[in-house]
Structure formats: C-alpha cells, structure tokens
Amino acid sequence: MLSHKIVLISAFAVFCGFSLEVKENFPFSNYPMYGDPDPVSEYYHLADAEGKPLAVRTLTGVTCPQVGKILRKRGDARGKQLGMKRKNMPAAEWEIICRKTLGELRAKAVVFKNKLPDKMRIMHTTIEFKDGRIVETPDIFFAE
Secondary structure, eight states: OOOHHHHHHHHHHHHHHHHHHHOSOTTOOOOGGGTSOOSEEEEEEEEETTOOBOOHHHHHSOOHHHHHHHHHHHHHHHHHHHTSOGGGOOHHHHHHHHHHHHHHHHHHHHHTTOOOOSSEEEEEEEEEEETTEEEEEEEEEEEO
16 A cells, blocks of 8 residues: 555646646646746825825725726726727826726725725836836826
C-alpha cells in the first residue's frame, strides 16, 4: 500500500504539470499580470471641495478601486460610441460621466444613512518610479 506522502507528492507533481500545460486558460492561470507590471500605476479617490479625502467605502459601500473601475468602464463605453480611446475623450464627456457617477454615489450614501458633501472632487493619482524614488502625483480629475 502506498503511503499518503507518496500520494500527496504525486498529486502535487501532476497538478504542477497540468497547470504548466493549460497556462492562461480560464479557470486556470499562471498570473502573468504580476510578471510585467505597468511602469505607471493609477488610482482614483473622492475628496471634499478642499481636497480632504473621503472615506468612500464607509459612506457608500463602494471602494475606491470600484470607483476607478466604474469610471474606466464608462469611459471605455463612451469612447467606443465616439470612436476614440477613453484617454482622448473631451473634458465635456468626462464631466457627464463623473456627474452621473457622483450622483449614484450620493444615492448609495443615502442607503447607508450618510450624506456626501455638496461639492466633491474625483482625484486621480499616478504612482511611478522616477530617479530612484517612488513618486505619487495627485491631480484633480473632476471637481464640482
């Protein structure tokens, strides 16, 4: 009779071989997203009119990464309608998207019995490695 150690080692070897063979095919993955990161990372967060960050998850139940995903998804969809990339869209198009997003976040805050400020900013921050240092560059993406 085979010992349980031999069975476990054999199963592990078969699993590793199988994983290497199927590579990046759902639901299996070799996680290439971590092997070649972008040189610049970005994130979005909400701030009040003075620029003080808001605890958006506590206030609305939506996380900052989700806010960024909402903006990128809506920007991609609108860009596709206009026949251009999201990064090339005019400011007027982004204003519509941002106002709609902030309106929805205000509605979610009400569900949580919270109130978001009357004037808010959507901040866009880039993170990159420059001159041997990590540099964060915040920018006002949209302001009411």
